[in-house]
Amino acid sequence: MSVHPAPYSVVITTFDKRFDAHLVPLLAQIKSQRPNLEVIAVINGPAKADFDEVYRENILSYLARFPKVFPTMFPSFQSLAKLWNRGALTSSHERILILNDDLDLRAENGICFFDCLETAMSAQQGTFKINGSFSHFILDKRELIEVGFFDERLLGLGEEDGDFYWRFYKKYKKEIPSVEIALIDNIQSDLADEGYTKGIRTASKFNREFIQQEKYKTALLGGYRGMFDKRVNQILEDEKQYPYETFYLENKKKI
Template identity: 65%
Template sequence: MAESRIIAITTSLIFDIYMNYSIVITTFDKRFESDLVPLIKSIKEFRPSMEIILTVNGPARDDFDQNYRAKLFEFLAQYDCVYPMVFPKFQSLAKLWNRGILAATNNSVLVLNDDLKIQTADGKSFFDELETLLSDAPETFTINGSFSHFIVSKRELLEVGFFDERLLGLGEEDGDFYWRYHEKYHREIPTFELGMIDNIHSDVTDGGYIKGIRTASKFNREFMKKQKYKDILFGGYKGMFDKRVKKMMEDKEQYPYESFYLENKHLL
């Protein structure tokens, strides 16, 4: 009897922890069957009530594939608490991250790429390790040193500033946020090593934008190196960049009324 009660209490505590964060996944048509379907299935197998905000990017040059749209909605309809946000035309990864995090109902958000595999070992999954960590972790951190999977809090995102949507393509969002996070708090974003999550590093991309390094946009790289930041020999901060840099462009407030919403929504 006592053992059953302990199990029930432990299960309840774990449930409370994982219900206190949301998941945001970014995806697009070419990774549907190969990556998104198995990822959603595995998340819902381990955490069936988990809130998932799915930001679906459109193509850069082509029309949105209506067959893909139908298949996507049919697949998602099998699961509770999955909320798609579809963009008919290509948008920046920064915008997809921002909009997904804004839509999430929890302060703590796990942001995932779609090309990940959730694994199990000895009856436990990646989520068991993550939720143990969340009970005593900073508000924002990367997992295994990568922004392919990271936790961010809305509170800190509002204080640091949202991911820069002037980065119109893919790439450099993480390095820019990392730099500004250090500028704001005078500390680096920590990282924690967690098992049972495999980063596939898919090379499958939308073919409609000009590439720089691997899948990243040439536009984003040039904007960061030639406009927003400047290499310097002394002072500044390196962060995730190749060299120490100084920020040359002002970051204007994005989504300026989000703080007002969060502070006053209980009055509705």
């Protein structure tokens, strides 16, 4: 039996090429295991094409089959950093399970993935990676605000997790923990939008160059490595993103 933590939401980021192969089975798994869990589906648009109207109709029809699934849709391509931020902002709860769409959530011998997750969430407070990966992680909204939202200057995909990890350590002088949780598999699909320039696998060349050439500099002394290749210091300061979110969280009950 699972231990029930405080309420939480699920955010899934997705796009047209992964609808049938990945999103359809993933959402079915989530809703078979936790039918009333709030799910925010953040749907990205194409980088250099018109939004597929058939896909728009199909995904909205599919999401409408399930209770408590709320779509956020972008007509044109947006950064993964923005998708994660908007998903977190949309979620009703302060803890959020953020998922890539290419995952398999299993159930075996009467135990499902969410049983394992909720036991872990009751024992581990705050933000944590699952099985060492940002393909699936728990995000604490208060920590997101304190550390600073995912950097939306990373206009494509990639490096947003390493940048947040680095800044989390700078803020709290500790690393984001990782918790081992069973019954979840990362398929690691190579299906990607064709309209942006790739670097490593599906990651954006732009993002890697921004991190390595503009935001951080290799540290000759001191610095911190985190998820990066070398120890670095931050040389480009962060702007405050979504500055009124704290005010909203503190005052929303007064409305």
